[in-house]
Amino acid sequence: xxxxxxxxxxxxxxxxxxxxxxxxxxxxxxxxxxxxxxxxxxxxxxxxxxxxxxxxxxxxxx
Numbered sequence: 001x002x003x004x005x006x007x008x009x010x011x012x013x014x015x016x017x018x019x020x021x022x023x024x025x026x027x028x029x030x031x032x033x034x035x036x037x038x039x040x041x042x043x044x045x046x047x048x049x050x051x052x053x054x055x056x057x058x059x060x061x062x
Contacts, residue, residue, distance in 0.1 A: 029038045
């Protein structure tokens with residue numbers, strides 16, 4: 001009985017930690033284990049946005 005309770009408590013604590021990590025970051029995908037394809041797409045889009053921001057700054061600088 002106590003081993004089952006301890007295992008359930010551990011599982012609940014892990015779920016709570018995962019939920020807190022997601023809530024605190026505000027991101028749907030925090031790591032590759034959440035959604036590997038989604039993370040890859042997100043990283044690529046972030047790279048493109050950074051590149052466009054640099055291009056815009058360069059254009060404004062003349």
